[in-house]
Amino acid sequence: MKTIKIPYTMLVVSLILGFLLTVQIRVSREMVNAPPLERSFELTSRLKSLTEEIEGLMEEKNSLKQKINLLEKGGKIAEEALISEINKNRFWAGATPAYGPGVRVILNNPPGFGNNSELFNVRDEDLFNLLNELKAAGAEGIAVNGQRVTALTEVRMAGNKIVVNTKAIYPPYEILAVGNPEQLKTSLENGIAATFREWQMEVTITKESKVVLPPYEQELEFNYIKPQEAK
Amino acid sequence: MKKLTEHLNKNKFGLFLVFCILGIMLATQFRLTRQMPTTFSSERAALLARQVEAAEKKHKELTKEVESLRQKVAKLTEEQGHLRTYQDTLTKYQILAGTLAVEGPGVEVTLDDAKKPLTAEENPNLYVIHDEDVLLVLNELRAAGAEALGINGERVTAMTEIRCVGPTILLNKTKRISAPFVIQAIGNPAALRNSLMMPGGVYDQLKDFITISIKTSENIKIKAATPPDYKYLKEGRG
Incomplete structure (x- = not known):
């Protein structure tokens, strides 16, 4: 009887052994497939730092977008404002052509030659006094022989020539002024023109419905001046 | 089979070996499964x-x-x-x-009526400041490279007129300033000064009639003019 039981024990033992072997193999196979503990920790910390970096990038993206928006809007507004201011000031400065009603004054040296005749030739002071009269009579723009009169325009003798905006000009002198034609003409006729005529200079003043003034063409170069500091 | 069992029965050592292996495997299995729950x-x-x-x-x-x-x-x-x-x-x-308040180095030319006592023969009108005295100084300063001009801080623009009326100067239509008149020019101080002081120049022409003094300055301030409001002048050629 005993000898018969042994094979059953052996069978059971073998079965358990087989089962255990199978489980063992499967478990160890699974162990190899599954990432080790360190890898999972690494993944988690990588995910965490990635998420943080993404948040930072999102923030930066938004702030950059805002900045671009401001730059685009501000830049355009600033540019438009600047260009409009430049155009206005160019016009006020006399650096653009300009036109309007006004007067044309022709002034020439006294005719005839003889003793002392040159003494009464038109001089720089005659011209700048004339310009001053036109300004006082409300002239809004003036040109002398094609040279626009600006805040920095000189009218000055250089030898026996008159220089305006560093360019020599020659008689007859033609002065164009924009303003109220009647007022400009009357003011000259009742004042400085009478004096010029006494000196035998030739003066004609005509009212014009339109005179065209050329732009100031000197290079603007400032080396000493600067805007006053805003307080 | 019977032969094998008999053989094993006879060979108890074989059975012992099998159980040894079984024991080791169980132990390993147990350890592995204990490790498992701690991994993901x-x-x-x-x-x-x-x-x-x-x-x-x-x-x-x-x-x-x-x-x-x-x-x-x-x-x-x-x-x-x-x-x-x-x-x-x-x-x-x-x-x-002239629409910007400006500052910089330059010169200041002070003009005033003559202070000397006049004799009966002298025409007092000769010894007061005239428009053209001011214009002469301004013109000379422009020719000498002035970058901006002013009188007593008021800006001289392209259309600024000078009207001397008694002890005052009227300029820019609405501004009235009183003597002494300080004509200011921003630019190269030495060049501006030398130009006025040229022999036979502006200083020489004026000094016998009126009081004139010229000094250079490190900082001259000139106000902005009111922007013009043109009634007749238009931009362009029409």
Whole structure:
């Protein structure tokens, strides 16, 4: 009887052994497939730092977008404002052509030659006094022989020539002024023109419905001046 | 089979060996299964890996986007550079138009009526300041390279008239200033001064009639003029 039981024990033992072997193999196979503990920790910390970096990038993206928006809007507004201011000031400065009603004054040296005749030739002071009269009579723009009169325009003798905006000009002198034609003409006729005529200079003043003034063409170069500091 | 059992039965040592192996395997199995619960399941690790992958993709996209936005900001900022050029141009025209308050080195020419007692034969009218005395000084300063002109702080613009009326000067239609008159010019102080002091020049022409003094200054301030309000003048050639 005993000898018969042994094979059953052996069978059971073998079965358990087989089962255990199978489980063992499967478990160890699974162990190899599954990432080790360190890898999972690494993944988690990588995910965490990635998420943080993404948040930072999102923030930066938004702030950059805002900045671009401001730059685009501000830049355009600033540019438009600047260009409009430049155009206005160019016009006020006399650096653009300009036109309007006004007067044309022709002034020439006294005719005839003889003793002392040159003494009464038109001089720089005659011209700048004339310009001053036109300004006082409300002239809004003036040109002398094609040279626009600006805040920095000189009218000055250089030898026996008159220089305006560093360019020599020659008689007859033609002065164009924009303003109220009647007022400009009357003011000259009742004042400085009478004096010029006494000196035998030739003066004609005509009212014009339109005179065209050329732009100031000197290079603007400032080396000493600067805007006053805003307080 | 019977032979084998008999053989094993006879060989108790074989059976002992089998149980030894069984014991070792059980022990190993037990240890392995104890280790298992502390590792992540493969699904969880895979999920993490997928999340990391997605995050990496997003990170890469954002980095690219931020980089291109940064370039755009740089480009726009550079473009603002030409705004500075516009601003410089504007300043130049404002200086010429007189619409900007300015300062700088230069000269101050002080004019006043003659202080000397006059004899009965002398015409007192000769010894007071006339429009043309002021105009003479202004004109000389312009020729000498003045960058801006003023009288007692008031800006002299292209259309500024000078009207001497008694002890006052009227200018810019509405401004009235009193003696002494200080004609201010911003520019190279030495050049401006030398030009006025030339022999036979402005100083020599005026000094016998009126009081004139010239001094250089490190800082002259001149106000802005009111922007013109033209009634007749229009821009262009019509």
